[in-house]
Amino acid sequence: MEAAEHRCPRRAENPMADRTFKGPDRWDERDGVRRCSYCGSMHPEDLFLAIADRVELGPTDKNYKVYVHLPNPKAGQIVQIGSESGPAYNVVTGEPNKPDLSLWERFRGRYDRKIMGKASATLHAKFYFQHFDDDQQMRFINLLNVKAVNIGFPGHFYRLPFFIQASKAERSE
Numbered sequence: 518m519e520a521a522e523h524r525c526p527r528r529a530e531n532p533m534a535d536r537t538f539k540g541p542d543r544w545d546e547r548d549g550v551r552r553c554s555y556c557g558s559m560h561p562e563d564l565f566l567a568i569a570d571r572v573e574l575g576p577t578d579k580n581y582k583v584y585v586h587l588p589n590p591k592a593g594q595i596v597q598i599g600s601e602s603g604p605a606y607n608v609v610t611g612e613p614n615k616p617d618l619s620l621w622e623r624f625r626g627r628y629d630r631k632i633m634g635k636a637s638a639t640l641h642a643k644f645y646f647q648h649f650d651d652d653q654q655m656r657f658i659n660l661l662n663v664k665a666v667n668i669g670f671p672g673h674f675y676r677l678p679f680f681i682q683a684s685k686a687e688r689s690e
């Protein structure tokens with residue numbers, strides 16, 4: 518079993534990264550996807566699972582980043598999509614800031630409410646290629662070479678991931 522803690526490789530890009538919080542970084546699971554607590558990247562092994570499921574990867578203009586359009590396991594369900602909070606009463610006029618303040622909100626003098634809505638069909642995750650180790654880079658290249666990666670419009674990467682060298686044939690395409 519993999520340790521839940523890691524050091525995000527993207528910390529290396531920011532000399533100030535350790536100033537506020539040295540880590541260790543974590544993989545936080547949300548909607549069935551593990552995400553790096555430092556940079557928000559998907560876990561590399563979850564990316565490979567998504568590729569095996571033919572999930573569409575969305576190319577970006579960055580050579581270190583790809584979007585992953587995951588099917589939302591909660592699609593159509595009513596879920597929390599946001600929140601709103603504030604003082605229950607206007608400090609100047611004393612008027613309630615919400616027409617439907619509950620007893621608890623009136624007692625506390627504040628409201629903290631969830632905003633509910635229908636979960637979308639797709640979760641827009643992202644993956645940062647810095648999270649691949651050498652072995653995972655090779656696995657990804659092999660999958661690309663056998664065209665086992667579902668790449669969304671225009672069907673190829675605008676810029677190849679930084680660890681991939683385009684062959685001459687591909688460059689002259």
Ligand SMILES: [Zn+2]
Pocket residue numbers: 525526527553554555556557558648
């Ligand atoms: Zn990270």
